[in-house]
Amino acid sequence: MREQALVGFYVSAVILLLWAALAAAGRRLVPHGFTLRRRLLLGLVAAGLAFLPLGDVPLWMRAFSFHSNPSLPLLGLGLVAWARVVFERSWFGREDWLALWGFGAVAGTVLYVHPLVATDVDVYFWGWERGVAASVLGALAVLAIAGGLRAGLLLVAALAALGLDALESRNAWDYVIDPFYWLLSLGMLAAILLQAARRPRRSGPAAAFKL
Amino acid sequence: MSPAPAAPSPASRRLSLRARCGGVLLALGTVAFVLGRGGSRESSAPAGIQAPPAVLAGAEWTDAVPYFAHGWVSPPAHTPSAHGSSLCALPSGDLLAIWYGGSREGGTDVALYTSRLSATGGGWTTPRMEMDRVMAQQELDRVIKKVGNAVIFPDPRGLLWMVYVSVSVGGWSGSALNVRISADEGLTWSPSERLTLNPFLNLSTLVRNKPIFARDGRIGLPVYHEMAAKFPQILWLTPGADGRLADYRVRNLPGQAGLIQPALVPLDENRVLMLLRDRGADRLMHLSVSQDAGWTWSAARHTDLPNPDAAVDGLRLRDGRILIVYNHASSGRENLRLAVSSDQGRSWRSGAVIEETPRAEYSYPTLAEDQQGRIHLTYTWRRERIRHVSFNVAWLDQRPLAQDRASLP
Numbered sequence: 001m002r003e004q005a006l007v008g009f010y011v012s013a014v015i016l017l018l019w020a021a022l023a024a025a026g027r028r029l030v031p032h033g034f035t036l037r038r039r040l041l042l043g044l045v046a047a048g049l050a051f052l053p054l055g056d057v058p059l060w061m062r063a064f065s066f067h068s069n070p071s072l073p074l075l076g077l078g079l080v081a082w083a084r085v086v087f088e089r090s091w092f093g094r095e096d097w098l099a100l101w102g103f104g105a106v107a108g109t110v111l112y113v114h115p116l117v118a119t120d121v122d123v124y125f126w127g128w129e130r131g132v133a134a135s136v137l138g139a140l141a142v143l144a145i146a147g148g149l150r151a152g153l154l155l156v157a158a159l160a161a162l163g164l165d166a167l168e169s170r171n172a173w174d175y176v177i178d179p180f181y182w183l184l185s186l187g188m189l190a191a192i193l194l195q196a197a198r199r200p201r202r203s204g205p206a207a208a209f210k211l
Numbered sequence: 212m213s214p215a216p217a218a219p220s221p222a223s224r225r226l227s228l229r230a231r232c233g234g235v236l237l238a239l240g241t242v243a244f245v246l247g248r249g250g251s252r253e254s255s256a257p258a259g260i261q262a263p264p265a266v267l268a269g270a271e272w273t274d275a276v277p278y279f280a281h282g283w284v285s286p287p288a289h290t291p292s293a294h295g296s297s298l299c300a301l302p303s304g305d306l307l308a309i310w311y312g313g314s315r316e317g318g319t320d321v322a323l324y325t326s327r328l329s330a331t332g333g334g335w336t337t338p339r340m341e342m343d344r345v346m347a348q349q350e351l352d353r354v355i356k357k358v359g360n361a362v363i364f365p366d367p368r369g370l371l372w373m374v375y376v377s378v379s380v381g382g383w384s385g386s387a388l389n390v391r392i393s394a395d396e397g398l399t400w401s402p403s404e405r406l407t408l409n410p411f412l413n414l415s416t417l418v419r420n421k422p423i424f425a426r427d428g429r430i431g432l433p434v435y436h437e438m439a440a441k442f443p444q445i446l447w448l449t450p451g452a453d454g455r456l457a458d459y460r461v462r463n464l465p466g467q468a469g470l471i472q473p474a475l476v477p478l479d480e481n482r483v484l485m486l487l488r489d490r491g492a493d494r495l496m497h498l499s500v501s502q503d504a505g506w507t508w509s510a511a512r513h514t515d516l517p518n519p520d521a522a523v524d525g526l527r528l529r530d531g532r533i534l535i536v537y538n539h540a541s542s543g544r545e546n547l548r549l550a551v552s553s554d555q556g557r558s559w560r561s562g563a564v565i566e567e568t569p570r571a572e573y574s575y576p577t578l579a580e581d582q583q584g585r586i587h588l589t590y591t592w593r594r595e596r597i598r599h600v601s602f603n604v605a606w607l608d609q610r611p612l613a614q615d616r617a618s619l620p
Contacts, residue, residue, distance in 0.1 A: 003402075007352055057354055065353035065379040069407060093224030111410050116440060120465045124410050128460035129254050130245060138242035145234035148225030156238045163245040169407035170459070179411055 002165065009166055010068075011050060013075055014060040018046035020082035027085060039086050067180065069169040072158035073100060073151075074181040096151040099144060101188045103151075108182025111173055124173060133172030134159060254460075256506030257425030259480040261367060274584060277606035284308045284326050284335050284589055284597040292316060296589040296597045297362040298579045299421065301396050302369045304330030306581060308589050309341065309363045309373065310597050316359075317382070319344055323361050323375060325397060328599075330581070335599065341400070342391075347377050350403040351389065354379050359386065363397075364421050366430060370454055371397050374418050374432060384438040386417045390448070390456055401455065408446065408461045414438055416446075416461070419522055420474040420577070423483055423505055431505040433473035433485070434461065441490055443473040445505055466510040470497050475505065476525040476533055476556075484556045486525050486535060487511055489518045494541040496523060498556055516550065516559055517541045526578040526586065528604060531555075536565070536576040536588055547573040547590060549607070563610040565600060566592075573598075 022042045027033045034042070050060045057065075077100070083089045092100075114123055126132050137159055144152025158175040161167060167174060226234060285293050290312030298308045306328040313321030322343035326335045347355040361375035371393040376386045389403040408416040415438035422432040430448040435441070443464045451457030464473075469491035476484040483505045487497040495513040516537065521544050523537040532553050539548040539561060546567040550559045565588065566573040576590040585603050592598040 003352070055354075057348070061353055065355075067412060068353065068405070069413065091224070095225065115463070122463045122465075125460065125462055127410075130248075134242050134245040138238055141238040141241075142235050145226065145231055145238060148231060150224060150226060152238070153234060156234070156241050159238070159241040159245055163241065163248050168405060169413070171407060171410070173410060174407060177410075 006166070006168055007064075010064050010070075011060050013070060013078065014063050015043070015046050015050045016082050017078045018049050019043045020078060020085050022046055023085040024081070036087075042086075067178070069167045069174045069178060071174065071176055071178040071181050072161055073104060073154045073176060074178055074184075076151075076154040076157065077181070077184075092150055096149055097188075098192070099149050099151045100154070101185045101192070103140075104177065104181045104185025105189050107173075107177045108179070108185060111177055112179065112182065124171065127171035127173035130162070130172060134162070137162075137172065137176060257427055257429055257431070257504040259426045260477045260483065260504050261424050261426050261480075262477070274603040275605055276603075277609050278585065278603040279601070279606045281598065281600045282334065283592075284599045285310065285312065285324070285338060287596070289324075289338055289596070290314070292318075292321075292594055293597050294591045294594055295360045295419075295575050296577055296591065297360075297364075297421070298577045298587060298589045299364045299371075300579050300581045300587075301371065302365055303396060304582050305396070306330075306579065306587055307363060307371075307397055308335070308597065308599070309361045310589075310591075311359055311361065312338075316594075317357050319357060321357055321359070323358055323373075325363070327397075341373070341397075342375060342403070347389070347403060351377070351405050353405075356380075359383065360417060360419055362418050362421055362432070364430075365396075366450060367424055367428075368450065370394060370450065372430070372448075373397075373400065375403075376417050380412075380414070383417065384415045386415060386437070387413050388416050388418055388434065388446070392454060392456065394454055404456060406446070406459055408434070408444075408459075409436070411438075416444070417471075418446075419472040419575075420524055421579075422448075423475050423477055425504055426480075431475065431483075433475050435471040435473060436463075437471065441469055441471050442467050443470055443485070443487060445473075462506070464499070464508050467497075467499060467508075470511055472522045473499075474522075474524045474535075476527050476535075478527065478533075478555050480504075482555075484525070484533065485511075486523045488520065488522055489513070490520050494518055494520065496537060500556070514559065516561070519543055522575045524576050524578045526580060528580075528586075529584060530604070534578065534586065534607070535559070536578055536590075538574065539564075543570075544572045544574040545569055547576060549610075551607070563607070565590075566598075 023039050051058045080091050141152045141155035162172050162175045292315050293312040296308055296310035301307055309325045311321050311323050323341045324338035325341050326338045328335050344355045356378045359376040363373050365371050373391040378385050388406045391400040391403050393400045407413045415436050416434055418434045420433050422430045432446040434446045435443045444461050446461045449458040470487035472488040474486040478484055481504050483501040485499040496516040496518040497511040497513050499508045499511040501508045519538050519540045519542045521538045525535040532551055535550050538544045539546055547565040549562040552559045571593050574591045579587045585601055588600040589597055
């Protein structure tokens, strides 16, 4: 039963991301973009693509084979992108983006790089200590939300997913960080810092979001 | 330059005070929900180790007459290549072996096979295919390129466990582990369950040797990591009351870089010896000791026994001595030899030679003791077949021991 729910959850995420990608491509390719009706139809196309056999397995299964534990922040980013390109709604402000990229860069660096530097510290192991992990993530979520950041809700979603064992992994850290989110965060932070460096000093990093 | 589309809005969209209060309450409630569902997670050292199931079920040694026999687990020309056997004694008294065979190691046609040796006599049964790439793909809902090393062992409640390697991406360093459980000694199996043991795309956890059994029911399975850095780990499996895997977690062993394929030998109720394959420049077998039932480990030390970057296995005999099987060479796997320690691994006496042929390969040995106290050894014979050797302690003790006495520095 859990396996079926897991696969259903994963297939939904793949369809959503494909839908967002198709809608984004449509917006670039078609001068005035697609109508809402056509954007919704793209959802059906995305569902078809997810089950398109590549070799002897469907596309969603290929994605699952390579990345079976997408973190909730990564899925949240996908959802935000989907809402933006399909329904033209923006849910996050500049503080949310900075918080998301900052959290992804720091958490990923600690989790993935520390075994190569300090072998006596086993950070990943503490992800199985649900009491420790839930307390840490809960505290971060409370701090973020109390500060007014909508991005904090992604940590709450990660906690809820952990409680429901929604991913294949049983380790709490896999619910909040994954290699793709980490690399994306590092790239985005680098872009923001570069952009900030080119702007007048008074603007600061957050001004890099100005379009 | 703009970070769009991921940063679509320059505007501040901070939550209202009311939304913040609601969000904080939601966060606290979710934490309480997670903590409420996390009660079964176990996070401390086991209270002690119990003897393997076969030893618990068995009688004292009565086998005073030296006994030695050899034969084959896999039939001739069953598969062009056969490797990586694992062996266990079942609660019924039968022996069960598992190995992988196919056109070549890592080939897409490689499958896991089992064969059974009945306690009532007869030979090894015709191999039964237990898992191949296609079956694994169906059970795990993902692309599987190949299957590899597997271990098989009964837990003290009589459930039979199979833990096997599968690869979706890359070579062996892209391996992940999967678990199947049988309630009828391997006649039927539960579907495979993928274990997530590594934060980086769950890559590079492999298994080779048999586990230890904690008195609280946990199973300490020695595993190892190969990508970027090579080091041993202990995978703690917690069986559930329903006969399924209830929980698991893996602990890295610090300070043992370059050492893989740990083999565990319980010394007593709390102490465990770990033997390690050396992938470094020393080419010496290494040891580590745990004083707390396998939870924490000393830094590894090398022995004087050579290790040509090859797997070893060990077994605690009922009189307390430790028997190991290994390749006695710094390079190549041209021989297979036994060694015995009477002082819990501090010194070793190299003993009977099981195989020795120039330029041949004898590797991946595995030891098991049956309920009568006889010792069984299976290993890869020239990458072609799986060989079975059995003997008793009377035979072991009458063998002239080699003069090259090795000890810890």
